[in-house]
Amino acid sequence: MRIEIMDTTLRDGEQTPGVAFSPSEKFNIARILLEDVKVDRIEIASARVSKGELEAVAKLAAWCKEKGYLDRLEVLGFVDGTKTIDWLQKTQCRVLNLLCKGSYEHVRTQLRKTPAEHIADIRQVIDLAASHGIQVNVYLEVWSSGMRQSPEYVFNFIEQLQNAPIKRFMLPDTLGILNPKETYDYISQITSRFPDLHFDFHPHNDYGLALANCMSAIHAGARGLHTTVNSLGERTGNVALSSVIGLINDHMKDYEISAQESNIYKIARLVEAFSGIRIPPNMPIIGENVFTQTSGIHADGDNKGNLYFNDLIPERFGRNRQYALGKSSGKASVLKNLQELGIELNPEDLAKVTEWIVEMGDKKETITQDELPFIIAEVIGSKPVQERIKIENYYMCHALNLSPIATLSINIDGQVYEETSTGDGQYDAFMKALNKIFDRLNIQLPALIDYVVTIPPGGQTSALVETVITWKLDREFKTKGLDSDQAASAIKATIRMLNLLDLPI
Numbered sequence: 001m002r003i004e005i006m007d008t009t010l011r012d013g014e015q016t017p018g019v020a021f022s023p024s025e026k027f028n029i030a031r032i033l034l035e036d037v038k039v040d041r042i043e044i045a046s047a048r049v050s051k052g053e054l055e056a057v058a059k060l061a062a063w064c065k066e067k068g069y070l071d072r073l074e075v076l077g078f079v080d081g082t083k084t085i086d087w088l089q090k091t092q093c094r095v096l097n098l099l100c101k102g103s104y105e106h107v108r109t110q111l112r113k114t115p116a117e118h119i120a121d122i123r124q125v126i127d128l129a130a131s132h133g134i135q136v137n138v139y140l141e142v143w144s145s146g147m148r149q150s151p152e153y154v155f156n157f158i159e160q161l162q163n164a165p166i167k168r169f170m171l172p173d174t175l176g177i178l179n180p181k182e183t184y185d186y187i188s189q190i191t192s193r194f195p196d197l198h199f200d201f202h203p204h205n206d207y208g209l210a211l212a213n214c215m216s217a218i219h220a221g222a223r224g225l226h227t228t229v230n231s232l233g234e235r236t237g238n239v240a241l242s243s244v245i246g247l248i249n250d251h252m253k254d255y256e257i258s259a260q261e262s263n264i265y266k267i268a269r270l271v272e273a274f275s276g277i278r279i280p281p282n283m284p285i286i287g288e289n290v291f292t293q294t295s296g297i298h299a300d301g302d303n304k305g306n307l308y309f310n311d312l313i314p315e316r317f318g319r320n321r322q323y324a325l326g327k328s329s330g331k332a333s334v335l336k337n338l339q340e341l342g343i344e345l346n347p348e349d350l351a352k353v354t355e356w357i358v359e360m361g362d363k364k365e366t367i368t369q370d371e372l373p374f375i376i377a378e379v380i381g382s383k384p385v386q387e388r389i390k391i392e393n394y395y396m397c398h399a400l401n402l403s404p405i406a407t408l409s410i411n412i413d414g415q416v417y418e419e420t421s422t423g424d425g426q427y428d429a430f431m432k433a434l435n436k437i438f439d440r441l442n443i444q445l446p447a448l449i450d451y452v453v454t455i456p457p458g459g460q461t462s463a464l465v466e467t468v469i470t471w472k473l474d475r476e477f478k479t480k481g482l483d484s485d486q487a488a489s490a491i492k493a494t495i496r497m498l499n500l501l502d503l504p505i
Contacts, residue, residue, distance in 0.1 A: 002256045003248060004224035006200060007033055007241055008043040009271060011076055013232030016277060023056035025274040029229075030060050032270060034069055036263040039241070043097060043226075047077040047087045054090060061092040070094050074137070079121045085128050095135045097170065098125060102140025102157070104150035115153060119160050130165050137168040139202070144173040147186040158194055168198045168224065173213065176206025176236065184216040191221030200224035203239045205231065210239035211247060218248075218255060229271040230279055230286065242268060242285040242317070250311050265318040285312065291321045337372055345376070353379050373500070388413050389498045396426040396487060408433040412441075412503075426487045434494070443503060446471035453486060469493045473501070 010026050013019065021029065026044060033039050044060055045053045057075060064070045074095040077084035088096060100122055101107045107118050122138070129136050138161065140146065146154045158169060171187065178186075183201070191199060201217035201224070203210040214225050227241035242264045248257050268286040272279050281288040291314035314321050334354045338345060345353065353372075356379045392409040403422040406429035410417055419436040423429030431448070438445050450470035455463055467481045467489040479500065481492030 001223075001254065002258075003218060003222075004040040004200070005241070005244065005257055005259045006041040006043060006074070006224055006226050007037075007039045007228065008202075008226050008238065009033070009228040009230075009232055009241075010042060010044040011046060012043070012226075012234070012238055013228040013230075013271075013275075015234040016232045016237065016275065019232065019275045019277060021056075021274055023052060023059055026056045027060055027063065029267070029271060029274065030073075031063070032263070032267050033229075034064075034067075034072060036260065037241075037267050038258050038260045039227075040224075040258055041072045041074055041095075043074045043076060045075050047075055047084045047096075048080075054087070057091040057093055061094075065092060071135070076139075077125075079118070079125055081121075081124065082128060084125065085132060085134065088129075088134060089132060094133060095137065096129050097137045097139055098122065098129075099139045099141055100157075101146075102143035102154060102172070103146035104153035105145075106142055107153075115156065119157070122161065123164065126161075126164050126166065136166050137170055137200075138166050139170045139172060141172060142174040143171045144178050144182075144186070145175065147189075148177075148182075151186075151189070154190070155193060158190065158197070162194060162197060168200050170200040170202055170224075170226070171222070172202035172226075173204055173210075174202075176204030176210065178203075178213050179207070179209055180212045180216040183213040184220045187217050187220035187222055195221075198223050200226060202226040204233065205236045205239060208236075211243050214239055214244055215247060215252065218252060229267055230275070230277065231283070232271070232275060232277065240283070240286075246285050246312065261316050262318055285317055290314075291319050334372075343372065343376070349376075349379075387499050388503070389495060391491070391495060392416055394430065394491070396430060398426050404429045406430040406433050408437070410434075410437065427490045430487070430491060431494070444473075446473040446497065446501070449476065451490070453489075465489045467493050469497065471497050 010021060010029060014021060030042055030044060033042050045057045061070065061073060064073045070092075071094065073093055074097050075088060075091070075093050076099055077088065077096045078099055084096065084098075088094075101111060101118060104115065107113055107115055111118060113121075126136050140154065140157065143154065161169075171190070173183070183203075187199065187201065199222050201214065201222040203213045203217070203226070205211075217225065225244055226238065227244050228238040229241050231237040231240040231243075241259070242261075245257065245259050245261045245264060248255055249261060265286055268279060279286055279288070282290070284290060291312075334350060334357060338350075353376055356375060390411045392411050394406060394408045396404065396406045398404040404424070404426045405420065405422050406426060407420040408418065408430060417437045417440070419433040421429050421432035421436060423432050435445060448469060449472050452468045452470075454466045454468070464482055464484055465486045467486065468478055469481075469490065470476055470478050477497075477500065479493045479496040481489040481494070481496065483489035483492060
């Protein structure tokens with residue numbers, strides 16, 4: 001049986017506090033979801049929200065029409081007479097997800113109407129949509145509360161509308177109240193009464209049960225699931241697209257989905273960048289630590305036959321397996337990292353480096369793989385990395401109502417270069433001055449793709465700042481700087497980056 005995946009990152013995901021996607025960001029997220037991840041449908045907006053929303057939907061609808069995807073583009077609308085339909089007409093979007101009341105209490109108290117009056121209002125919007133060639137799906141808002149408090153209302157709602165031109169009835173656990181048993185029982189009651197209708201399940205994660213509830217919903221006969229990228233959404237968020245894909249592919253072999261897991265990390269990183277909401281490092285499948293083994297015992301087992309692998313192979317999701325360096329590291333973890341860097345150490349030196357890493361990890365120091373050459377140089381006095389580039393001097397200034405400025409003097413293989421630049425911040429000014437120097441040398445520097453600053457909780461104003469920067473040239477790699485000044489810690493990470501490169505100077 002095939003399960004439809006409808007992703008609502010661009011509508012429900014935007015209800016995450018502080019998240020608002022620009023029209024350009026919506027377009028790029030939608031394009032990757034439809035063409036690369038290949039979800040079946042996407043819900044991209046709520047009707048009548050803003051002028052920007054209208055522009056975003058119109059831009060996407062025009063592109064989808066050209067590509068033949070228009071029936072996969074959906075907009076949330078309301079039981080508001082002609083207003084939603086008029087708005088949709090301006091966008092060319094042809095699929096309306098009509099928000100109706102799935103609970104008797106909400107009809108009686110919020111709308112102050114009878115169920116019959118609400119049904120009549122719904123029919124008016126559906127008929128108007130049909131006259132304009134707009135397909136309608138129906139949301140039963142707070143359906144889970146409705147099933148707990150007034151199941152007969154829910155059954156009557158569906159019965160009254162089952163012969164209307166509605167393609168899908170969508171069942172939201174709006175407040176995230178359900179457990180897996182309730183989800184199975186409630187959806188089973190509905191699918192057994194209405195076996196010919198298509199039902200979607202829309203979970204929220206307030207109790208951390210959204211993914212388990214998806215499993216129950218499918219077993220109970222739901223034909224579609226609603227997800228968001230990175231579990232964005234109101235309160236604790238919706239169910240994560242990445243987790244749903246892993247769940248169905250690995251634990252529900254009798255069901256098929258069109259979504260492609262190989263591009264899931266790509267869309268996760270894009271949404272992280274556009275939303276400003278970082279992916280938790282321990283989030284399944286897409287978190288930074290998910291495919292990172294920390295225990296030296298695990299690294300040893302993997303060295304001897306991949307003994308600690310499971311079905312979640314990182315390459316499935318465009319990821320790589322890593323072995324963390326810290327206080328739990330053994331020689332096997334260090335060896336794995338050295339092998340990836342192409343560095344060989346004799347057993348005695350390997351033991352010294354491992355001991356140093358464990359000691360630093362015990363002090364809560366972050367150690368990245370790309371710092372191993374520097375660590376080896378410090379611990380055993382060898383020179384696997386040559387420090388060709390050193391800072392002679394730098395000056396940075398930030399004054400009120402003036403652009404920050406930086407002057408930099410660096411030594412490259414004994415030759416001193418100096419440049420000055422302004423920027424949006426002190427470190428930005430430093431980087432622009434640095435790029436001026438390397439532009440003179442016709443050398444392209446790596447792109448900075450992530451920048452993480454860590455300050456100990458409750459730390460003093462003099463607390464050490466740790467800056468970890470992710471760079472990309474031919475590959476992604478990280479460098480770290482540590483200093484009581486944030487800009488200085490970033491500069492230290494940058495100089496380490498420069499000395500890791502084989503610069504053609």
